[in-house]
Amino acid sequence: MVGGREANRDVCDANHKVVSGSSESVRCGTAFDVTRKEGGAESSVADVNNVYTFFGQASDFYQKYVNVDLTELIGADYSDGTGKALRGTVRICVDGECPFANAFWDGEQMAFGEGVTTDDITGHELTHGVTQHTSGLSGGQADSINEGLSDVFGKFIGITSNDPNDTGDNRWLLGAGSSLGAIRNMKDPRSSLSPQPDRVNGPGWETNNPDEHINDGVVNKADYLITDGDTFNGQTVRGLGLDKSVQIWWGVENTLTQSATFKDVGDALNSSCAALAKAGTAGITTDDCTQVGNAVKATQLDQDPK
Ligand SMILES: [Zn+2]
Structure with missing residues (x-):
């Protein structure tokens, strides 16, 4: 808790029950009783406690960095007496897939398989809820930008x-510590489990976007370059550090609209930085925006996607 409002969290345990996967079938507070509510005692189920803790950390992040009350923005009230809450159901199984090796945002709450x-x-997954309530990215290439954010x-x-799975050697690996292992590498998207492009129209770029988890490598590479800096594709970027990078990406989330393209992401990175530099937010300077522009060029987010 970093100031402002407390999160309100409800976590349910499906205990390997096979669900249809529909939103109603996983609901915490209706389909399942709440195992751990806000302020409640620890559960004997590690996944319940993990999600309770991580809901709190996500709430603290959004409150501290961008002044957003995550419970208010994306929480759901199912009239179960616990009010509007961030809700999640763990250890679901789906259609004979048990353990179910995935997690999803169902439009109102979270559902997780085991591990x-x-x-x-x-x-x-919570950020899918945030995107739903901000830029609303949806359809075609916008689905990949949604995944990237x-x-x-x-x-x-x-x-x-x-978190140890997000620091040191794991800093830019997604999914480290899960049963899936590190599925995506944001620093080097070409080495992700399913290789991703690291620049628009570059090797691995998917013109028809058959899987929204491929082209999002370009967004991830841009994040890595802006935050940590590197030399890539003929451009040298001085890293801005995490505090400034968060503000710039939050501006992007709030600038993009439902059917945004990758070129719109490049434009939004530049315009977000310029607006923050003008306002002096987080100490962002015009030279920082030159670096952002270099990252946009390096990832070819200034090109029309094929
Ligand atoms: Zn996703």
Whole structure:
């Protein structure tokens, strides 16, 4: 808790029950009784306690860095007496897939299989809720940008929480510590489990976007370059550090609209930085914006995507 309002959290345990996967089938507070509510005692189930902790860390991140009350923005009230809450159901099984090796945001709450309750995966899925209530990115390439923003903020949440799966060698790996292992590498998207492009129209770029978790590597690479800096694709970027990077990406989240393109992401990175530099937010300077522009060029976010 970093000041401002407390989160309100409800976590349910499906205990390997096979659910249809529909939103109603996983609801915490209706389909399942609440196992651990806000302020409640620890559960004997590690996944319950993990999600409770990570919901708190995500809430603290959004409150501290961008003054957003996550419970208010994306919470749900199912009239179960616990009020509007961040809700999650752990250890679901789906259609014979048990353990279910995935997690998802169902439009109102979280659902997790077993062993995937890491900080960055939880932050990724909660950020789908944030995107739903801000830019509303949806459809076509916008689905991949949506995935990218979830990776960006999920990773920011893990890093700022000093989670061991998000620091040191794991700083830019997504899913480290989960049963899936590190599924995406934000520093080097080409080496992700399913290789991703690291620049628009570059090797691995998917013109028809058959899987929204491929082209989002470009967003992830841009995040890495802006935050940590590197020389890539003929451009040298001086890293801005996490505090400034968070503000710039939050501006992007609030600038993009539902059917945004990758070129719009490049434009939004530049315009977000310029607005923050003008306002003096987080000490962001015009030279910082030159670095952001270099990262946009390096990842070819200034090109029209093919
Ligand atoms: Zn996702």
